[in-house]
Amino acid sequence: xxxxxxxxxxxxxxxxxxxxxxxEEVRCPICGSTRFVxxxxxxxxxxxxxxxxxxxxIVDRGPEWRAFTPEEREKRSRVGSPLTRLTPxxxxxxxxxxxxxxxxxxxxxxxxxxxxxxxKWQIRIRMQTSIERNLAQAxxxxxxxxxxxxxxxxxxxxxxxxxxxxxxxxxxxxxSIESIMAAAIYAACRMYKxxxxxxxxxxxxxxxxxxxxxxxxxxxxxxxxxxxxxxxxDYVPRIAEQLKLSGMCVRKxxxxxxxxKKRGLTAGKDPAGLAAAAIYIASLLLGEVRTQKEIAQAxxxxxxxxxxxxxxxxxxxxxxxPMK
DNA sequence: AAGACGAAAGTGGTTGA
DNA sequence: TCAACAACTTTCGTCTT
Numbered sequence: 422x423x424x425x426x427x428x429x430x431x432x433x434x435x436x437x438x439x440x441x442x443x444x445e446e447v448r449c450p451i452c453g454s455t456r457f458v459x460x461x462x463x464x465x466x467x468x469x470x471x472x473x474x475x476x477x478x479i480v481d482r483g484p485e486w487r488a489f490t491p492e493e494r495e496k497r498s499r500v501g502s503p504l505t506r507l508t509p510x511x512x513x514x515x516x517x518x519x520x521x522x523x524x525x526x527x528x529x530x531x532x533x534x535x536x537x538x539x540x541k542w543q544i545r546i547r548m549q550t551s552i553e554r555n556l557a558q559a560x561x562x563x564x565x566x567x568x569x570x571x572x573x574x575x576x577x578x579x580x581x582x583x584x585x586x587x588x589x590x591x592x593x594x595x596x597s598i599e600s601i602m603a604a605a606i607y608a609a610c611r612m613y614k615x616x617x618x619x620x621x622x623x624x625x626x627x628x629x630x631x632x633x634x635x636x637x638x639x640x641x642x643x644x645x646x647x648x649x650x651x652x653x654x655d656y657v658p659r660i661a662e663q664l665k666l667s668g669m670c671v672r673k674x675x676x677x678x679x680x681x682k683k684r685g686l687t688a689g690k691d692p693a694g695l696a697a698a699a700i701y702i703a704s705l706l707l708g709e710v711r712t713q714k715e716i717a718q719a720x721x722x723x724x725x726x727x728x729x730x731x732x733x734x735x736x737x738x739x740x741x742x743p744m745k
Numbered sequence: 746a747a748g749a750c751g752a753a754a755g756t757g758g759t760t761g762a
Numbered sequence: 763t764c765a766a767c768a769a770c771t772t773t774c775g776t777c778t779t
Contacts, residue, residue: 690769712747712749726771
């Protein structure tokens with residue numbers, strides 16, 4: 422495909438493309454789907470697949486729209502505190518389960534069944550919309566945290582999927598959307614072996630690390646997530662990259678860690694500390710010396726931890742550290 | 746002077762009664 | 763809910779290069 426940026430015609434064509442993209446080819450930024458539900462009353466476009474809510478308003482929908490929507494929309498598009506419901510439960514007609522009509526007369530069996538069915542659907546629909554609304558908020562959080570951490574798309578998808586499961590199981594009720602979402606993100610990172618610590622993720626939330634950790638454990642317990650144990654090997658490339666160490670050094674460090682794992686030296690130890698120690702040893706063996714302090718900073722642990730781990734590893738694996 | 750080392754006390758989280 | 767516990771951090775003094 423050739424791009425004609427220099428010619429006038431090319432520019433025209435590009436303009437056309439852009440405008441047609443906006444009116445027709447809208448894709449959901451979360452799941453990429455092109456199917457949407459339009460909610461004119463609220464002025465929202467909702468992704469049919471993942472429930473993402475576009476904040477852009479739908480334009481030109483009847484005269485009375487324009488009259489009252491701007492501030493309405495202002496109110497609704499705000500992120501943060503929950504929206505006040507305009508129609509409290511007391512104002513909504515609720516179909517009840519008693520088989521009587523409004524005068525108190527018994528209904529026929531057929532009518533009874535019908536009314537039960539209606540009631541069922543009413544509850545279902547209401548649940549559906551509350552889930553959607555919650556999900557829309559959650560997606561906002563996901564995007565915010567995810568973009569700050571620079572997470573790839575498939576991890577965000579996984580996080581959203583975990584969150585939706587949690588929501589459907591009613592685990593979010595009574596807890597903040599933010600912390601459950603943070604926990605889901607953490608779980609997704611672990612599943613895809615993307616080394617992000619709980620601290621890094623919790624840093625971008627208002628609800629501290631403790632809360633996120635509690636939610637994470639809740640998710641593990643209630644949804645049977647298959648999250649592999651944190652592996653120190655996953656941390657190696659990132660730390661080594663920060664320290665500008667060679668590929669040889671990375672390979673050596675991984676080799677050390679594999680051996681350590683085989684001998685059961687890694688259980689219960691902070692994976693970042695282990696990775697740091699292995700890198701330290703590898704760097705000494707290969708003459709690409711870095712100080713304990715540098716490595717500790719890159720791995721986000723203290724020198725003392727690096728030291729303790731490296732002493733342990735060197736002793737147990739019989740590695741002789743060459744003296745400079 | 747900088748880095749490595751190790752001891753001691755403190756911290757936050759887990760586990761089991 | 764509490765205490766015991768292991769891992770990790772902080773701090774600091776000493777030794778080595």
